[in-house]
Amino acid sequence: MARTNDFESFLIKNGFIWGPEPEIYGGLAGFYTYGPLGTLLKRNVENTIRNEFKVQDFFEIESPFIAPKEVWEGSGHLLGFVDKVVICKKCKRSFRIDKLAEEKGISVKELLKRIKENKVKCPNCNGALGSKVESFNLMIKTEVGGREAFNRPETATMTYLPFKRYYDFFRKKLPIKVFQIGRAYRNEISPRQNVLRGREFTQAEGQIFITKELEYSERFKSKLKEFKSVKGVFWPAEFQEKAQKEKLMNYQEVSKYTEKPAYVYYLFLTYKLFERLGFPQDKLRIRQHKDDERAHYAVDAWDFEVKTSLGWIECCGVHDRGDYDLKRHSKYSNENLVILDENGNNVHPQILEIAFGVDRPIYCLLDIFYKVETVNGESRAVLKLPKQLTPIKLAVFPLVKKDGIAELANKIYQTLKKAKLEVYYDEVASIGRRYRRVDEKGIPFVITIDYQTKEDQTVTLRDKDSMKQIRIKISDIEKTVNELISGALKFSQINKH
Ligand SMILES: [Zn+2]
Known part of the structure; x- marks a missing residue:
């Protein structure tokens, strides 16, 4: 399903999004310029998120975009942040096997069998596809001072690294809450759908360093009551497995499918933020990842998905990362990134994460609120964005x-x-x-x-x-x-x- 050219020309003509850039040099897929109105809108979206984080006592930080290879070994991205691809023997292009299988309506296993039998050809040149599955790393590589380095594929890892500094700055008091708004880079194999899958994009990620004890504490149980009148459309993994539809739920119902009160609290906080950004309830669903789709670091994950003319688009993920990150970085950096917990033990803190994309919600808002209506027999193109977000x-x-x-x-x-x-x-x-x-x-x-x-x-x-x-x-x-x-x-x- 593609949106009409009418929408794309609306974005260009009114100075929202231009590209792929640099247009006068033919453009590089996955890179865009926000024009004058797009930039004003982007700032308004970022500031809405920024203000909400601040109200919740998060502090903002800003870290480097580039970090040496060792960081990404520690984070797990060097080995784990890959797409599985097959390469065309003739034109040398790479194709994601999951996408190729999806397009053909078959399983990955079946696809690989057919490639071997030479029954599936290269979508680009119709040449023969190699049957060996290769790992394609999505990080963009560079070199600094003779050291191998990578552009960050997310802000999160870079936000975790100064943990010892936070621990001192916040005088060892948990939860420690910080956030970062900034660019990240992914070498997508086939960037498409405008800024929905760009190679350079902006994230706004909040990170909560916390102990297990606090995650289950009375404090969060009573904080949850703030949301007693809030209901959203949630879709637990269990429902998806039974082919059961999503359902309007309050925090008590959601708590049946994910148990930590602190995690449920941040799920609902994120829900309120989507409301503040003007997303209508019927365009929003919160979908829990099934066991086989969770990222390598996640204990639990729920995605905020927005219904657009292109289908459901993931705009934010709320993740329970457990103690994965600081445990790994302790091991790889030889620095002991631990805290003293309530029982006097040295432990790695748990991390809860609110991972917003910024570009996707912007595109979704424009998609939802751009309308062509007929008034007195004449057609009128009108953008009905929530007033506080208007550029x-x-x-x-x-x-x-x-x-x-x-x-x-x-x-x-x-x-x-x-x-x-x-x-x-x-x-x-x-x-x-x-x-x-x-x-x-x-x-x-x-x-x-x-x-x-x-x-x-x-x-x-x-x-x-x-x-x-x-x-x-x-x-x-x-x-x-x-x-x-x-x-x-x-x-x-x-x-x-
Ligand atoms: Zn080819």
Whole structure:
């Protein structure tokens, strides 16, 4: 299933996502530029996640992108972070065996049998495929100062390495909570679907260092009550195995399928964050990994998946990593990354992880909220993003350019910019065409300066979604728009002037 070209051209035309970049050099698959509106949207998504982490007492850190080979031996990525591929004997391209089997609708075992019998050919050149299964490592290799090194394939590993520093900084008090927002790199064999599977992408990952005792503690059991009225669509592994559908559940029901109260707490915290980002309940499901699909480090894993026109897209994973990471890094670095637990024993801390992708939720939000509707017999393309995420909050239009109207509009625009409101000015073309332009950019409100403005210091304020208009005072613009964005005020409640 592919989204229409209409959507891709909407992304390009309105400055959301451009690429693959560098376009003028033919483009390299899996690399994209966020244009002006895309970048503003990305910052808003990142800041929504950042603020929620901060409210939960996480501290932000920023670590290097590149680390020597030894780190990735320790993390397990050097051996374990691979795709299994077969290589074409003729054009030398690699193909993932799981994807190839999926496309043919057969099992991997059956696929390998058919390749041996020369019944499956290279999808690229129709040549013969090699029957030997090779491991293709997904890390992007580099060399620094004569040492073999790799671009980080995730922020998580790099966040774990300074553990001893955290332990001192947080004065040995657990749980220790840190997060990092930054780029990571994966040498995907076949990058596709825009930024959904890029080779360079942004992650926002929260890490909780904790003891087993704390994970099961009364403290988290009572903290869970914060979510007593929250329900989400969860899909436990047990259900999937019995071909049973996902179900609306509260934290008590979810606790039947994963037992640590601290882990359930962070699952629900993540759920609230998806709500804050504006994902509708019916577009979101939280799916538990089955035994055979969990990553090498995971004790338990639930994915937050979003329903889009391309199907279900994984946007975030909440993982119980056990003591895997610091145990491994202790062994490979010869540093004892241990803590003193409640019983006075030296143990490696447990790690719970909230691993957000940033690019995927952005693409999904655009996919969900971009609509083409028919209004009064005319078609209107409109982006209905949640108001707090919109890249630009307000557009300023002069009704006409003459009679000092444009000058007055520009003066108001300059004042609003200084008030830290994201504003946009447009005086070109008819007012109807300008409305169409802002609708497509998802700008929720427009003020128009006209002849009456000169007489009574009022402007019209238009609401994108309802297309209704009302006159308000110039001196009220900033306050009114901010209240409309935050949800403190509804458009229908604005007093008439
Ligand atoms: Zn080939």
